[in-house]
Amino acid sequence: MKVSVVKNILDANDRIAAENRQLFDQNNLFVLNLMSGPGAGKTTLLEQLGKTLAQEKRIGVIEGDIQSTIDAERVAATGISAVQIETDGACHLDANMIRSSLNDLDLSSLDLLIVENVGNLVCPAEFNIGEDCKVMILSVTEGDDKPLKYPLMFKESRVLLISKVDLLPHLRCDVEKIKNAALSINPGITIFEISSYTGQGLKEWHQWVLKQIKK
């Protein structure tokens, strides 16, 4: 019984995701679904992206949070058009929440739309929102056993950003172990090692994003 409820919810979600997809295609818009556990650095990454690319490309961000508008305010300060979804308890964004928030964005005026999902390494990976691809962040502070413990997100993501690598000298964390485990789950995944603090790897990551933009 429980399974069929979940299945129906996911089917309904996929239908709405397809409609979102159609809308994104009509606007020739590249849409990225950014996911991670809490505090891996999603918002800081978007701030860096805004500072570097917002003069050159028109970027929109949909911020998903259970509560508060802290993140939308942070990214908007860098020149990004930001919309906040407060999920009021829900642990992930779904296609319907995205559809509702699209009224507040002029898609035709954007080159790139990034959805910052709720900080959660589990549930967001189950819900398509009509995105072109999923990108996940794993902070090295979370430990090198995470791909084996949370495989779905690694499986669903086209890019893995390994963040906060400036902290490695102070941690017991083996980055090669993370990479090998991620590649064993998803051999096609593209991996960048980054630090928003030192700037390491951001140039390569921003170049990857620029290459995906369709306009």
Added chain:
Amino acid sequence: MKVSVVKNILDANDRIAAENRQLFDQNNLFVLNLMSGPGAGKTTLLEQLGKTLAQEKRIGVIEGDIQSTIDAERVAATGISAVQIETDGACHLDANMIRSSLNDLDLSSLDLLIVENVGNLVCPAEFNIGEDCKVMILSVTEGDDKPLKYPLMFKESRVLLISKVDLLPHLRCDVEKIKNAALSINPGITIFEISSYTGQGLKEWHQWVLKQIKK
């Protein structure tokens, strides 16, 4: 419709949690539900607890993970009786999963039972499992904005362990801001600052646990 499904699930969960509670009471057992986001240090904390207290007190642990038995093997190595629940995708433990796992533990022989929940700062806080109290960990690497963004877990927890404080010199994180925000959400919450790496705060935390044990 969705709301009523969720409500029914939570009601059913509470009924089973009450049955678990009865069983724990019959065995005069203190039960602690340990929650955090991924990689905040739950398992390492249990390893430290096992090394320090497993000679003196009989400790059982139920490990919740989406996949893998890594954690149960780690804590079992310290002299704790460990049982692994693989949730197979589910993002939290519920009362029924706990009930099923109790067949593998001799409750009458235990002084303390700790349930290590799935690494997720959102969903586990919604599900009672029949525990005496919830204890949460927030790592300083996750940032000082987390209480305001994930209030439910802070509201539901009797204890907040602020972990990895040895990394503070390398981070932009204000521990006082975390404490003030946590106390504004839950004025009765007890807070310990800890580091499993240096040992800071572990003695105070272990003393708190010992005081709760009923046998």
